[in-house]
Amino acid sequence: MSFLEQIGRPLIVWAEDAGALTLQLGATLWRLPRVLPILGNRRRWSSTLEQALAIGARALPMACTMSLCIGFVLALQGAAELRRFGGVNYVVNLLAVAFTRELGALVTAIAVSGRSASAISAEVGTMVVTEEMDALRVMGLNPVEFTLAPRYLGALIAVPCLTVLSTICGIFAGYAFLSLSIDMSFRIYWHAVFEAIVVRDIWLTLIKSVVFATIIVQVGYLEGLRVSGGPDAVGRAATTAVVKSTFLVIVADLVATWFFYTMGWSAAG
């Protein structure tokens, strides 16, 4: 294989992925009104709620535990460094800012990606293998409206909620550390937290979590749709979905953060 081929092949695959995801996202957005409450179809809305609960419940324990651990680790590392300047108190600011701006959304997205990107691709892949997708189309039901749009809207509801919860968990880990090490009181800690965070940061994080939810569901669904052949392909699709969506979440995080930074939105205060 020539050098050019070695470079070109992954590029073509990457371009195909990007194109397919864009088209799929477009189709989802086009069908999204059909799954909204009141405006859309009653049954789609209830299946959306089911999906939101499933996505939330699947990732909740993992997202919160990961945030608690990372919060505690960050507090330990931060305290070791800040103690030299006599500023252990600033661990509060460190955690509050790190989690509201960055870690809450990212940790949640990684948990959801591990849990739900794989679950979605496996479900969709199974539907392809068992001809359920063909059955839907033959019955005149749109697979995007029936299977993708409820999952997407479900994730748009669940992931921001999870993000808020896991952010609280991460910041709570800081309280646990400070109350153990310097006996800081609960009220003082949370007072300091609310001093440190800015409402705009919370909004920016929620926007990020919506972007992450989009990536996770769309990548998971696309990998599921690509399943062909037997049940072993379903397993491979689940793995690919997790790898791709986690990778894309982190890249998207960089892009979003950089964008917010250049717009001057992430400047403190």
Next chain:
Amino acid sequence: MNISSAQLDPIIRMRDVSVSFGSRRVLDSVSLDVHRGEILVLLGGSGSGKTTLLKQVLGLMKPNTGSIMVKGVDITPCTPSELVAVRRHMGVAFQGAALFNSMSVQANVALPLQELTELSDSTISLITWIKLWMVGLAEAAHLYPSELSGGMRKRTAIARAIALDPEILVFDEPSAGLDPIVAAGLDELIVFLNNILGITILVVTHHLESAFRIADRIAMLYQGHLIAVDEKERFASNTHPRIRQFLDRKPDDVGGGEQGFMAAYMKEFQHEH
């Protein structure tokens, strides 16, 4: 069925349908009519292109060339929304039943009624019950697909396929994976639906017994070519070598035959004893 009068009225008409995947030609200018009210069985071995042909008829795939008319409408240039209208007249029972696993039997059958009609809930549950009763599953309405046997799954799929009173019913390998008794029961159901409801039925299968039990006419597909379409009795006496091979269940000459390794091995084996 009265074939002579039905012959005037093809409900599905395929003309010179060709399909290629890359350089491989899966269907080679196939022309086939399905007459209103008949049961046409499409026979073919693995890789003969029969599943591809089925997907053409259902509009799940488009042919490279040729036309497919369903009830007088050419579905090859159809937009998705036009296809939806044509498919309203068709019901499909897929090979693996393709039931929605998160829904009960009753919900599976009710689904097309809920989604595609304006009927009230009570009417829908009545129709659902009637359809389940017709396929002999009235007792199983509240079970889930995972709790059903293979035969029951297929019956559920049939109930769902006839929910909207289609004029055409398509079966993909109805007896695949079933024991002979259950398969015979399913054949009986297919003939029953044809007789009682007058539904035109297209069955794709490689099961000879089942084919001869239910068919009015039999068509045979071999490597993408339609090599015979005939009434059941005349088909049985067809002399085309491939059809003879299929009907007489002779294997291909891969390792078999006079010069193959199996024959050589058997010779050796007999010498030793």
